[in-house]
Amino acid sequence: xxxxxxxxxxxxxxxxxxxxxxxxxxxxxxxxxxxxxxxxxxxxxxxxxxxxxxxxxxxxxxxxxxxxxxxxxxxxxxxxxxxxxxxxxxxxxxxxxxxxxxxxxxxxxxxxxxxxxxxxxxxxxxxxxxxxxxxxxxxxxxxxxxxxxxxxxxxxxxxxxxxxxxxxxxxxxxxxxxxxxxxxxxxxxxxxxxxxxxxxxxxxxxxxxxxxxxxxxxxxxxxxxxxxxxxxxxxxxxxxxxxxxxxxxxxxxxxxxxxxxxxxxxxxxxxxxxxxxxxxxxxxxxxxxxxxxxxxxxxxxxxxxxxxxxxxxxxxxxx
Amino acid sequence: xxxxxxxxxxxxxxxxxxxxxxxxxxxxxxxxxxxxxxxxxxxxxxxxxxxxxxxxxxxxxxxxxxxxxxxxxxxxxxxxxxxxxxxxxxxxxxxxxxxxxxxxxxxxxxxxxxxxxxxxxxxxxxxxxxxxxxxxxxxxxxxxxxxxxxxxxxxxxxxxxxxxxxxxxxxxxxxxxxxxxxxxxxxxxxxxxxxxxxxxxxxxxxxxxxxxxxxxxxxxxxxxxxxxxxxxxxxxxxxxxxxxxxxxxxxxxxxxxxxxxxxxxxxxxxxxxxxxxxxxxxxxxxxxxxxxxxxxxxxxxxxxxxxxxxxxxxxxxxx
Numbered sequence: 001x002x003x004x005x006x007x008x009x010x011x012x013x014x015x016x017x018x019x020x021x022x023x024x025x026x027x028x029x030x031x032x033x034x035x036x037x038x039x040x041x042x043x044x045x046x047x048x049x050x051x052x053x054x055x056x057x058x059x060x061x062x063x064x065x066x067x068x069x070x071x072x073x074x075x076x077x078x079x080x081x082x083x084x085x086x087x088x089x090x091x092x093x094x095x096x097x098x099x100x101x102x103x104x105x106x107x108x109x110x111x112x113x114x115x116x117x118x119x120x121x122x123x124x125x126x127x128x129x130x131x132x133x134x135x136x137x138x139x140x141x142x143x144x145x146x147x148x149x150x151x152x153x154x155x156x157x158x159x160x161x162x163x164x165x166x167x168x169x170x171x172x173x174x175x176x177x178x179x180x181x182x183x184x185x186x187x188x189x190x191x192x193x194x195x196x197x198x199x200x201x202x203x204x205x206x207x208x209x210x211x212x213x214x215x216x217x218x219x220x221x222x223x224x225x226x227x228x229x230x231x232x233x234x235x236x237x238x239x240x241x242x243x244x245x246x247x248x249x250x251x252x253x254x255x256x257x258x259x260x261x262x263x264x265x266x267x268x269x270x271x272x273x274x275x276x277x278x279x280x281x282x283x284x285x286x287x288x289x290x291x292x293x294x295x296x297x298x299x300x301x302x303x304x305x306x307x308x309x310x311x312x313x314x315x316x317x318x319x
Numbered sequence: 320x321x322x323x324x325x326x327x328x329x330x331x332x333x334x335x336x337x338x339x340x341x342x343x344x345x346x347x348x349x350x351x352x353x354x355x356x357x358x359x360x361x362x363x364x365x366x367x368x369x370x371x372x373x374x375x376x377x378x379x380x381x382x383x384x385x386x387x388x389x390x391x392x393x394x395x396x397x398x399x400x401x402x403x404x405x406x407x408x409x410x411x412x413x414x415x416x417x418x419x420x421x422x423x424x425x426x427x428x429x430x431x432x433x434x435x436x437x438x439x440x441x442x443x444x445x446x447x448x449x450x451x452x453x454x455x456x457x458x459x460x461x462x463x464x465x466x467x468x469x470x471x472x473x474x475x476x477x478x479x480x481x482x483x484x485x486x487x488x489x490x491x492x493x494x495x496x497x498x499x500x501x502x503x504x505x506x507x508x509x510x511x512x513x514x515x516x517x518x519x520x521x522x523x524x525x526x527x528x529x530x531x532x533x534x535x536x537x538x539x540x541x542x543x544x545x546x547x548x549x550x551x552x553x554x555x556x557x558x559x560x561x562x563x564x565x566x567x568x569x570x571x572x573x574x575x576x577x578x579x580x581x582x583x584x585x586x587x588x589x590x591x592x593x594x595x596x597x598x599x600x601x602x603x604x605x606x607x608x609x610x611x612x613x614x615x616x617x618x619x620x621x622x623x624x625x626x627x628x629x630x631x632x633x634x635x636x637x638x
Contacts, residue, residue: 145466146462
């Protein structure tokens with residue numbers, strides 16, 4: 001890697017959709033990227049999309065204590081500007097059936113990430129948290145919302161990660177917590193926007209989880225990263241800063257998304273089946289809305305609506 | 320044990336001050352108590368104070384997955400009314416120096432407690448959380464306070480425990496979370512009220528951590544358990560109910576407590592030394608105040624002040 005005039009960052013979960021896009025953006029912005037992943041989603045494809053220059057890849061399970069030292073010994077001579085922690089279990093439904101998956105992949109990966117930063121004396125930590133921490137809420141959720149009562153193991157382990165990170169503030173001086181909505185893009189590795197195109201391609205019947213009235217905010221990965229990189233560059237007075245990074249609208253329903261798929265992709269023969277229940281699965285938050293006034297104040301540009309993100313994504317997906 | 324006309328409960332951390340007192344109260348109230356502890360604080364003494372009848376003791380490290388099944392197989396035929404989870408690391412200062420202690424003893428013990436309840440189909444979970452979850456706050460803290468940003472590993476792992484418990488609501492229908500202030504009594508096993516009498520007895524110089532101006536709410540274990548057992552009997556509409564269980568005053572300073580020790584115990588020759596720093600240790604919350612209006616509404620009786628609890632405790636301590 002070319003170390004001249006370049007800054008170094010670590011990205012965990014680098015083979016995911018958000019991680020691989022973030023890596024490319026940071027490489028374009030003159031950073032050397034050290035990426036960690038464990039390829040549980042067979043996401044070698046996304047890894048291949050990351051620029052070859054100024055990128056080093058480490059295949060590492062961050063939920064194991066021993067890997068803290070193994071990784072440390074490989075990169076201990078390098079000074080890092082920041083640590084971007086995106087690694088987590090991303091199959092929320094599976095994690096709701098087996099909490100050990102969330103314990104390991106969502107919480108312990110954060111716990112040992114903090115340990116890595118402490119050993120390397122990395123002073124800036126960017127954590128990708130989730131709207132799932134809030135559980136079921138009524139009004140537009142502010143970052144100061146309490147009490148925090150998640151309904152999924154995934155949400156719980158994101159809360160646990162935020163809390164442990166908060167207690168590490170004496171070692172890590174600058175902590176940014178991004179609470180994300182449903183993030184989408186053509187490279188999604190799991191979930192609704194991954195399953196539907198696959199089923200349409202195979203001419204399968206599409207079984208929708210839930211009654212289709214679930215209504216959630218969506219954001220395209222391009223918009224998300226544009227906002228986050230803007231937030232990253234600001235100097236803050238406080239040690240820890242939390243941001244709901246999403247549109248401020250009340251979201252878009254599953255039914256509406258399917259109709260957009262049908263009209264934009266001119267789908268004719270695919271059959272969509274719905275269930276008679278409100279939530280897609282146990283632990284699914286069927287409806288929520290972000291109050292995003294904090295990011296609106298910081299990022300002076302227009303934040304696209306959920307529908308704009310969905311339309312952009314559908315257009316980008318190749319059937 | 321006599322199972323006729325008795326109800327069964329499990330108490331973890333039963334050999335601690337709160338646990339052993341709770342066990343005796345529940346036994347007096349006609350319960351069979353199944354107590355779990357790991358005796359890390361050499362607290363055999365408190366175990367001996369628990370009534371012999373209607374009490375079964377299990378020496379078990381709850382931070383280990385294998386012990387879920389070991390315990391389950393011993394008591395699987397019994398129906399339990401509730402699970403009282405008090406086990407945690409209680410040396411907060413030590414846990415701030417080594418987060419693995421808090422990970423295991425404060426969080427994983429909660430994680431596997433939830434697993435035990437799910438296996439045994441226990442429908443009521445009483446969790447002893449802490450004011451430490453709130454971190455540094457300015458005003459009187461309500462249960463709805465947010466964001467939750469603890470400054471100690473102990474606080475972080477209590478947050479993690481609350482969050483995981485919250486996500487278990489589909490299996491455990493009735494969850495009570497008690498957020499405690501500094502709880503004291505003649506049987507404390509660690510901390511300020513344990514160290515000071517020991518040092519006075521040995522005629523040691525007493526080195527106070529911090530400048531003595533730390534000001535926190537205190538509650539005597541007798542008062543605490545009276546309130547908690549009252550809250551326990553109420554029927555709630557919601558799945559999860561959280562209570563700040565403490566006095567609503569702004570606490571009592573360390574200096575004031577020492578003066579009360581000196582005057583009530585007629586101490587003459589002991590020298591007290593203070594440090595020049597605000598916090599006792601890294602992670603110590605030097606000042607906080609509870610908003611306790613929620614328990615005031617439920618418990619119609621008078622809630623003693625911090626000073627009343629401190630005076631009662633000092634009077635009960637034998638020097």
